[in-house]
Amino acid sequence: MINQSSGPGGVCRLLASLLYGLESHMDTSEDSTFLQDMLMGNTLHLLIKVYDRLQKYKAQQPAPLLDSIRGLAQDLAEELCAVVTSPETTELLYLLSKPHVQAFLSVHDMVAQKEFDPRLPPLPPLPDYDEKEEDSVKIVCLVKNQEPLGATIKRDESTRAIIVARVMRGGAADRSGLIHEGDKLKEVNGVPVEDKNPEEIIPILAQSEGAVTFKVIPGTKEEQETIDTKIFVRALFDYDPQADPAIPCKDAGLEFHRGDVLQIVSQEDDTWWQARQYGDANLRAGLIPSRQLQERRVTLQRPEVLFHLPRVSKAFNAGLRRSFRLSRKDNMSQQVRQKMGEAHAGIHFPIYQEVLPHQRKPEEPYRLVLLTGPSGVGVTELKRRILLSDPEHFSVTVPYTTRERKKQDREGVEYHFVSKHTFEKDILNHKFLEYGEHKGNYYGMSLDSVRRVMAESKVCLLDVEPHTIAALYSSEFKPYVVFVKPPSIERLRLSRRKAKVLASQNEQTATKFFTEEDFQDMITTAQAMEYKYGHLFEKVIINDDLAIAFTELRDELKKIETETHWIPNTWAHV
Numbered sequence: 001m002i003n004q005s006s007g008p009g010g011v012c013r014l015l016a017s018l019l020y021g022l023e024s025h026m027d028t029s030e031d032s033t034f035l036q037d038m039l040m041g042n043t044l045h046l047l048i049k050v051y052d053r054l055q056k057y058k059a060q061q062p063a064p065l066l067d068s069i070r071g072l073a074q075d076l077a078e079e080l081c082a083v084v085t086s087p088e089t090t091e092l093l094y095l096l097s098k099p100h101v102q103a104f105l106s107v108h109d110m111v112a113q114k115e116f117d118p119r120l121p122p123l124p125p126l127p128d129y130d131e132k133e134e135d136s137v138k139i140v141c142l143v144k145n146q147e148p149l150g151a152t153i154k155r156d157e158s159t160r161a162i163i164v165a166r167v168m169r170g171g172a173a174d175r176s177g178l179i180h181e182g183d184k185l186k187e188v189n190g191v192p193v194e195d196k197n198p199e200e201i202i203p204i205l206a207q208s209e210g211a212v213t214f215k216v217i218p219g220t221k222e223e224q225e226t227i228d229t230k231i232f233v234r235a236l237f238d239y240d241p242q243a244d245p246a247i248p249c250k251d252a253g254l255e256f257h258r259g260d261v262l263q264i265v266s267q268e269d270d271t272w273w274q275a276r277q278y279g280d281a282n283l284r285a286g287l288i289p290s291r292q293l294q295e296r297r298v299t300l301q302r303p304e305v306l307f308h309l310p311r312v313s314k315a316f317n318a319g320l321r322r323s324f325r326l327s328r329k330d331n332m333s334q335q336v337r338q339k340m341g342e343a344h345a346g347i348h349f350p351i352y353q354e355v356l357p358h359q360r361k362p363e364e365p366y367r368l369v370l371l372t373g374p375s376g377v378g379v380t381e382l383k384r385r386i387l388l389s390d391p392e393h394f395s396v397t398v399p400y401t402t403r404e405r406k407k408q409d410r411e412g413v414e415y416h417f418v419s420k421h422t423f424e425k426d427i428l429n430h431k432f433l434e435y436g437e438h439k440g441n442y443y444g445m446s447l448d449s450v451r452r453v454m455a456e457s458k459v460c461l462l463d464v465e466p467h468t469i470a471a472l473y474s475s476e477f478k479p480y481v482v483f484v485k486p487p488s489i490e491r492l493r494l495s496r497r498k499a500k501v502l503a504s505q506n507e508q509t510a511t512k513f514f515t516e517e518d519f520q521d522m523i524t525t526a527q528a529m530e531y532k533y534g535h536l537f538e539k540v541i542i543n544d545d546l547a548i549a550f551t552e553l554r555d556e557l558k559k560i561e562t563e564t565h566w567i568p569n570t571w572a573h574v
C-alpha cells in the first residue's frame with residue numbers, strides 16, 4: 001500500500017482519505033474517535049516521515065564523499081581554536097569533542113574505507129642466522145577481540161626460559177591451534193621477553209589490542225589431544241580468583257558461586273582445573289582450584305565449627321503442624337536427635353559435586369521436598385500453604401507418637417499412636433528419621449511414612465533439621481532441599497509484628513509474640529546452618545513477605561517437576 005502512494009506525504013494523504021471513507025461504517029462515535037486519534041496521531045505521522053526519508057535515500061544510494069571525516073573534523077577543530085571565540089564556535093568544538101560524535105565519525109570512516117577486517121601489523125623480520133639459534137623459531141600472529149589471550153606463562157626454574165604454562169580451553173590461543181603448553185616465549189610484539197619476569201610480560205599482553213605477534217620456540221611436549229570432557233559439577237563453595245593469592249594468573253581464573261554448575265574441561269593439572277560456567281556463551285575456560293587443592297585448603301583452614309545446637313522450635317501441635325521438631329529448650333530431646341543425625345552424617349567435603357541433567361519420567365516418584373530453616377522462620381507456614389494450594393498433589397507424613405490418644409484424635413491422621421515398647425523397638429531398628437521425647441512421650445517420623453507418601457505419586461513435603469538431610473540424601477528420595485532464610489532483623493521486626501509462636505514448655509503461655517531474642521537467635525542459627533549445611537541447599541528462599549516467599553517456593557517446585565535440572569550423578573545409578 002505504502003509503495004503505491006505517490007511521493008512524500010502520500011501515505012498521510014491516503015490515511016486521511018481512508019478515515020473519511022470509513023466514517024459511514026463506524027458503529028459508535030467512540031470507534032470513530034479512536035480511529036481518528038490513531039490515524040491522525042503525531043507518532044504515526046512522524047514514523048511515516050522517517051519511512052519516506054529512508055525510501056528517498058535508498059533510491060539515491062548515497063555514498064560517503066570523504067574517506068576520513070575524522071581528519072576533517074580535527075582540522076576544523078584546530079582552525080576553530082585559532083579564531084576568535086564566539087558562543088557558536090565554542091558549542092561546535094564541544095559537540096565535536098563528545099565521545100558519541102567521535103564514535104559516529106569513526107564509524108563513518110570505517111564504512112567509507114570499507115575497513116571491516118582488523119589491520120595486521122607487518123611480520124617482524126625473520127630471525128638472524130647470527131643469533132645462533134639452534135631451535136626452530138615460530139612466528140605466531142593472533143588476532144584477538146577484547147578477550148584475553150587464554151594462556152598463562154611461567155619461568156622454567158632450570159632453564160630460566162619463559163614458557164607457556166597453560167592454554168585455556170576454548171580461549172583465543174587454544175582456538176588458534178598455534179600456541180601450546182611448553183612453548184618457549186622469546187618476543188611479544190617485537191619486545192624481547194627472555195630476561196623479563198612473567199609479571200612484566202603480562203601487561204605487554206594485556207595492552208595489545210587486535211593483533212599480537214609472538215616469537216616462540218615450540219616446546220618438545222607431546223601435543224595432547226584435547227578431549228571435550230562432559231563432566232559437570234555443582235560448586236559447593238564460592239570462589240573469587242581475585243582474592244586467591246595462589247592462582248598463577250588472576251585474570252585466567254573463573255569466578256563462581258555456591259550452586260553454580262560448571263563444566264570441567266581439563267583435569268590435566270593436579271592443582272588447577274579448567275572449567276566453564278554452564279550455559280555461558282563464552283567458550284574460554286577459566287582456572288579453578290582442583291578438588292585436591294581445595295580439600296587441602298579446607299583441611300588447613302577449617303575454623304572451629306561455629307555451629308551451635310540446632311533449632312529453636314516449639315512443642316508439638318496437631319493438625320497441619322505435623323513437624324515433630326523439638327523445643328530448643330528441651331535439652332534431653334536435643335541429645336536424642338543429635339545422635340540420630342550423627343549416625344547419618346559424613347557427606348564428603350563440600351567442594352564439587354558431580355551432577356547430571358535429570359528430568360522426571362511420568363512413572364517415577366516425585367522428588368522428596370525437604371524444607372529446613374531456623375525455628376520460627378516460617379517453614380511450617382510455607383509447608384501448610386503449599387499443601388493447601390493443591391492437596392491432591394502435595395502431601396505430608398504422619399508422625400508416630402506414644403502419647404495418649406485423645407477423643408478427637410484420628411489414628412493415622414494427626415499421628416500414628418503406638419506403644420512405648422513398639423516405639424523403642426523401632427528406634428533400635430533405625431526406623432526413625434528423627435525422633436525425640438517431649439513431656440515423657442516419644443514423637444518420631446519414620447522413613448516408611450515418607451516412602452508411603454511417595455508411593456502414592458504425591459509430592460512429599462517434609463520439614464527437617466538440617467542434619468537429617470544426610471539420611472535422605474540418596475537416589476531413592478532425591479531430596480530437593482529448600483532452606484528458608486530469615487530476612488534482616490529490621491524486616492523481621494516489621495513483618496512478624498503480629499505473628500505468634502508456640503512458647504516453649506518452660507513458659508507459662510501456649511503462644512507468645514516473637515521477642516528480640518527470638519529474632520537474633522533466628523538470624524544467628526540461619527548463619528550457622530548455612531555455614532555448615534549450605535552445600536546441601538538447592539534453593540534458598542528469604543521469607544520476608546509471606547505471599548512472595550510462597551509464590552517463589554510454589555514456582556520452584558513446579559520447575560523441578562517439569563523442567564530438566566541437575567542432580568548428583570550418584571543418584572542416576574540406582
Ligand SMILES: Nc1ncnc2c1ncn2[C@@H]1O[C@H](COP(=O)(O)OP(=O)(O)OP(=O)(O)O)[C@@H](O)[C@H]1O
Nearest residue numbers: 313314375376377378379380381495499500544546
Ligand atoms: N513472612 C512472614 N511474615 C509474617 N509472619 C510469618 C511469616 N512467616 C511465618 N510467619 C509466622 O511466624 C510464625 C512462625 O512460623 P512457623 O510456625 O511456620 O515457623 P517454623 O519455621 O515452622 O518454626 P518451628 O519449627 O519452631 O515451628 C507463625 O505465626 C507464622 O504464621
